[in-house]
Amino acid sequence: MKRYFIYLSYDGTNYHGWQIQPNGMSVQEELEHALTVLLRETIGVTGAGRTDAGVHARMMVAHFDTAQEVDTQQLTYKLNKFLRQSIAIQKIIPVATDMHARFSATARTYRYFIHTRKDPFENAYSCLLLYPLDFSLMNEAAKILMEYDDFGAFCKSHTDVKTTLCQISHAEWVQIDDHRWYFEITANRFLRNMVRAVVGTLIEVGRHRITLDGFRKVIESGQRTSAGESMPGHALFLEDIRY
Numbered sequence: 001m002k003r004y005f006i007y008l009s010y011d012g013t014n015y016h017g018w019q020i021q022p023n024g025m026s027v028q029e030e031l032e033h034a035l036t037v038l039l040r041e042t043i044g045v046t047g048a049g050r051t052d053a054g055v056h057a058r059m060m061v062a063h064f065d066t067a068q069e070v071d072t073q074q075l076t077y078k079l080n081k082f083l084r085q086s087i088a089i090q091k092i093i094p095v096a097t098d099m100h101a102r103f104s105a106t107a108r109t110y111r112y113f114i115h116t117r118k119d120p121f122e123n124a125y126s127c128l129l130l131y132p133l134d135f136s137l138m139n140e141a142a143k144i145l146m147e148y149d150d151f152g153a154f155c156k157s158h159t160d161v162k163t164t165l166c167q168i169s170h171a172e173w174v175q176i177d178d179h180r181w182y183f184e185i186t187a188n189r190f191l192r193n194m195v196r197a198v199v200g201t202l203i204e205v206g207r208h209r210i211t212l213d214g215f216r217k218v219i220e221s222g223q224r225t226s227a228g229e230s231m232p233g234h235a236l237f238l239e240d241i242r243y
Helices: 027-039 072-082 135-145 194-206 212-221
Strands: 002-010 056-066 087-095 107-115 168-175 180-187 236-242
Touching: 002 027, 027 056, 027 072, 027 087, 072 087, 107 194, 135 168, 135 180, 135 194, 135 212, 180 194, 194 212
Parallel strands: 056 236
Antiparallel strands: 002 056, 002 087, 107 180, 107 236, 168 180
């Protein structure tokens, strides 16, 4: 068997996330169907992570195995013709059979976009927040994240995970212009719903509802009920995956 990595991007607006769901359309299901049709054999696809419903990816990586020798450029072309406009294949490359899209990844980067002025052209991919925010204080809180490794406080409740440990290597708010910002965070792994919960809690800091000391206490509590609300998924992008 030969293993291939697929690099793709997708608009998650109309999908119930990356992973195959019994009750809705998923990106994984669309990709598996396309590969199965084009390669004329049953193909399973393993992704680098699981984006939630409505979340987008500028870069997702997935792998599949096949006994065939694949013309990667030709398959890339055919997949892009076959798939919906909301999914784009960037490239396909052969990799060693022990390379794994999920477990071989060393870092993942997400960005969460917000805008602070009503703008009809931002609404689809950014979250509108009309209250004043103290971004310098939010960046102070973001630095605190890198002092910890247990983020159970930002993990979706009743999620079956073996560990809530993550190593965050970068976290900051970046200004695009006078009314647009994004929060960028890089870690070796993420818990379910973690980024949106982190952003929601940082916004509470920015509204002066949680102090920096209070933010530490949220993290140390390990309780999801201590953290801020989970922000809407439409403004979240999986930006990069490193191997």
